Amino acid sequence: MFRNIPPILAAKQLLDRSIRRTKKIQIHDRDKRYEIKKIIIARTETFITDLTSQLESYVKNFPSIDKLPLFYQEIIDIKIDTDKLKKSLGAIDWARKTTLMVYSTQNSSLIKSGNVEFLKQKQKEIYGRVSSIVKQVDKNLVFLSNAQKILRTFPDIEDIPTVVIAGYPNVGKSSLIRQLSAAKPEIAQYPFTTKQIYVGHMEKTVRYEKKQYQIIDTPGLLDRPLSERNNIEKQAIAALRNLADLIVFIFDPSGTSGYQMSEQTLMLEDIKKLFCDVPFIIVENKVDVQNTGSANRKISCTTGNGIEELRQEILSVLDHI
Numbered sequence: 001m002f003r004n005i006p007p008i009l010a011a012k013q014l015l016d017r018s019i020r021r022t023k024k025i026q027i028h029d030r031d032k033r034y035e036i037k038k039i040i041i042a043r044t045e046t047f048i049t050d051l052t053s054q055l056e057s058y059v060k061n062f063p064s065i066d067k068l069p070l071f072y073q074e075i076i077d078i079k080i081d082t083d084k085l086k087k088s089l090g091a092i093d094w095a096r097k098t099t100l101m102v103y104s105t106q107n108s109s110l111i112k113s114g115n116v117e118f119l120k121q122k123q124k125e126i127y128g129r130v131s132s133i134v135k136q137v138d139k140n141l142v143f144l145s146n147a148q149k150i151l152r153t154f155p156d157i158e159d160i161p162t163v164v165i166a167g168y169p170n171v172g173k174s175s176l177i178r179q180l181s182a183a184k185p186e187i188a189q190y191p192f193t194t195k196q197i198y199v200g201h202m203e204k205t206v207r208y209e210k211k212q213y214q215i216i217d218t219p220g221l222l223d224r225p226l227s228e229r230n231n232i233e234k235q236a237i238a239a240l241r242n243l244a245d246l247i248v249f250i251f252d253p254s255g256t257s258g259y260q261m262s263e264q265t266l267m268l269e270d271i272k273k274l275f276c277d278v279p280f281i282i283v284e285n286k287v288d289v290q291n292t293g294s295a296n297r298k299i300s301c302t303t304g305n306g307i308e309e310l311r312q313e314i315l316s317v318l319d320h321i
Ligand SMILES: Nc1nc2c(ncn2[C@@H]2O[C@H](COP(=O)(O)OP(=O)(O)OP(=O)(O)O)[C@@H](O)[C@H]2O)c(=O)[nH]1
Pocket: 168, 169, 170, 171, 172, 173, 174, 175, 176, 186, 187, 188, 189, 190, 191, 192, 193, 194, 195, 218, 219, 220, 221, 285, 286, 287, 288, 289, 299, 300, 301, 302, 303
């Protein structure tokens, strides 16, 4: 969804690019003085037009944050910082307008003059003033370019029934999404392996018609207030808050995740309160290591035990939403 934004150049590269474009302009006239004048005017105009149209495309092609779905708005704030992003876009627009203003006030003296030395001096002056304007927003261009790289990593979220997998770190959330979809998030035996949202798809054929569902892997959550959560955890909360039609909460009673059942239970109570109008399916993973005998659904992402039954339950809950 954010892959079509054109690459954003830093001030120096941007200025170099526009200067390079001007070099291509050649004009021939029998009157050499007139030829030089025409070249200076045309090159200055190209410099300004190329530069300002680049700056304009940076601002125009950036998605309007306020119009994006709420999930993206929250993720942008967490991973990029919405205020800084808006300020940077504003600064770049300021640079474009100020450049055009400088050009429009200086251009008439270029057109009126026939003095080659004066023309060259004026052109240098315009280039100098415009360069300093663009350099003033260099940090904003760099910020925007980084923001663009981060945006490109955002998953494509569709408006279809969605299940979000949640739980403590290391309990097997990514292992489960690998079992249930073609998504391949990294799996490892340490907490906070997953640092962002991953999306997989599940499908079901209902009377010859294929229905698509989204399954979302989230970073692990610890039992603590939102204000103490790190930016990785905040993404999980953003997915739960904005995307979940159903939450699959995974417990790991085996102890291999490094977290006690008591801590995991407290967290489940907390998020149940936060998302009280969303249905939950509660599962205990790693039944190959530990079977508590509780009433919760048991699965093993290692042996595949209970996975098909869980898939059917997920699809049937999503179908009734
Ligand atoms: N024995 C056993 N190990 C499992 C099972 N499911 C996952 N694991 C292991 O548990 C560890 C954590 O698995 P992940 O899928 O990365 O867990 P996660 O919840 O996504 O972890 P974070 O992304 O760090 O929050 C890995 O070493 C997995 O191989 C299971 O059913 N049985």
